[in-house]
Amino acid sequence: MKLAVLAGDGIGPEIVAQAVRVLEALKADGLPIELEYGLIGGCAVDATGEPYPEATHRLASQADAILLGAVGGPKYDALPRHQRPERGLLSIRKELNLFANLRPAILYPELASASSLKYDVVAGLDILIVRELTGDIYFGEPRGIDIRDGHRVGFNTMIYSESEILRIAHVAFQAARKRQKKLCSIDKMNVLECTQLWRDIVTEVAKDYPDVTISHMLVDNAAMQLVRNPKQFDVMVTGNMFGDILSDEASMLTGSIGMLPSASLDQNNKGLYEPIHGSAPDIAGKDLANPLATILSVAMMLRYTFNHEESAYRIEQAIRKVLASGLRTKDIAEPNMPVVGTKAMGDAVLSLL
Structure with a gap:
C-alpha cells in the first residue's frame, strides 16, 4: 500500500x-x-x-x-x-x-446535541453526498477578468459534457444500491441549460438501476431541505459548485466540520x-x-x-x-x-x- x-x-x-x-x-x-x-x-x-x-x-x-x-x-x-x-x-x-468526491455526513449519537438543529431533526442522520469534482464552473473555459466598455467584467463558464455526467451518475447509483436505494439529483434546470442536460442524463442513467428510486431537486430547495428535513436524503449527487456548498452545509448538521472525511476517486x-x-x-x-x-x-x-x-x-x-x-x-x-x-x-x- x-x-x-x-x-x-x-x-x-x-x-x-x-x-x-x-x-x-x-x-x-x-x-x-x-x-x-x-x-x-x-x-x-x-x-x-x-x-x-x-x-x-x-x-x-x-x-x-x-x-x-x-x-x-x-x-x-x-x-x-x-x-x-x-x-x-x-x-x-x-x-x-x-x-468522484464522496462526502459522508454522519451524526454520531454522542454529538447530537452539538448540532445547531433540534435533536429530533438530526438524530440518526446518515447522508452521502456524491460531488462531481473535475468539471463545472471551477474548470470551465473561457474565464477571467476583462475590461469591457471601460468597466471590469469577471466571467466564468459552467460546462459539463455528457461523458462527465454519465460517469458521476453511475458512481452515485452504485453507491445508492449499497445503502437505502434512494438517490436525489441536485440541479438548477429551471435557469441553467447546463444542468438541464445534467437532469436529462441522470434520468436516462436511472433506467439502468430500476432498484434505485430517483428524485430530482433544485439546488436552492435542496439547501433549504437540508436544514428543514435532512433525513429525507440518503445519497445526493450534484455538480462541482453545488456539491461544494451543500456538503459544507451538511457538515454542520453533524455538529462540526471537523468530523467529516472525504474521498476523491x-x-x-x-x-x-x-x-x-x-x-x-x-x-x-x-x-x-x-x-x-x-x-x-x-x-x-x-x-x-x-x-x-x-x-x-x-x-x-x-x-x-x-x-x-x-x-x-x-x-x-x-x-x-x-x-x-x-x-x-x-x-x-x-x-x-
Whole structure:
C-alpha cells in the first residue's frame, strides 16, 4: 500500500500526524503500508514557487492513494491566482482525474446535541453526498477578468459534457444500491441549460438501476431541505459548485466540520483522502485542531482503495468509543465538558484501536 502523504498548510501537519500514527499502528499489525511525503499548497509555494510542484505530481501519480491535510492561508491571498495554494488542490484533482468526491455526513449519537438543529431533526442522520469534482464552473473555459466598455467584467463558464455526467451518475447509483436505494439529483434546470442536460442524463442513467428510486431537486430547495428535513436524503449527487456548498452545509448538521472525511476517486478507485475542513490558520500550532476527520479519511482510504474493511471498521469503532467515553476537542465540546488537544485525541484513538 503506497501512500503519498501531503500535510499541507495551517493545521494540516498536526492532524495528518495523528492519522499517520494510526497508519503506523496498522503497519505494526501487519498491513504493508509505505509512506512517502510531499509538498502541496502554501508550503509548496514557499519551497518551490508552485502550489503543485512536479515532484509532488510524480509522487502522487506513483502512489496507490494520497492522504492530504489542508491547504491555504491569508498570507497567500495576495499571490497571483496560479500560485495560490488552492490551485494545488484543484490541480491534483484534475491531473489524477479524481472526478468522484464522496462526502459522508454522519451524526454520531454522542454529538447530537452539538448540532445547531433540534435533536429530533438530526438524530440518526446518515447522508452521502456524491460531488462531481473535475468539471463545472471551477474548470470551465473561457474565464477571467476583462475590461469591457471601460468597466471590469469577471466571467466564468459552467460546462459539463455528457461523458462527465454519465460517469458521476453511475458512481452515485452504485453507491445508492449499497445503502437505502434512494438517490436525489441536485440541479438548477429551471435557469441553467447546463444542468438541464445534467437532469436529462441522470434520468436516462436511472433506467439502468430500476432498484434505485430517483428524485430530482433544485439546488436552492435542496439547501433549504437540508436544514428543514435532512433525513429525507440518503445519497445526493450534484455538480462541482453545488456539491461544494451543500456538503459544507451538511457538515454542520453533524455538529462540526471537523468530523467529516472525504474521498476523491478515479475510475479505478485510486483516491485522495482528506478532511473537508480548511487549514484553520488561526489555531495552527496550538494543539486545538480536531484530527478525527483526517483519521476517518484513513478509514475511507482502507475501505475504498484497498478493500480492507476490517481495518476501516477498527478505526471507526475506536472513534465511536472515544466519543462515547466523553473525550472532545474544542469544536465538538459542550459547555463544561473536558476538552483535549489534537495529540491527546490521537492518543485516545490509538489506545482503543
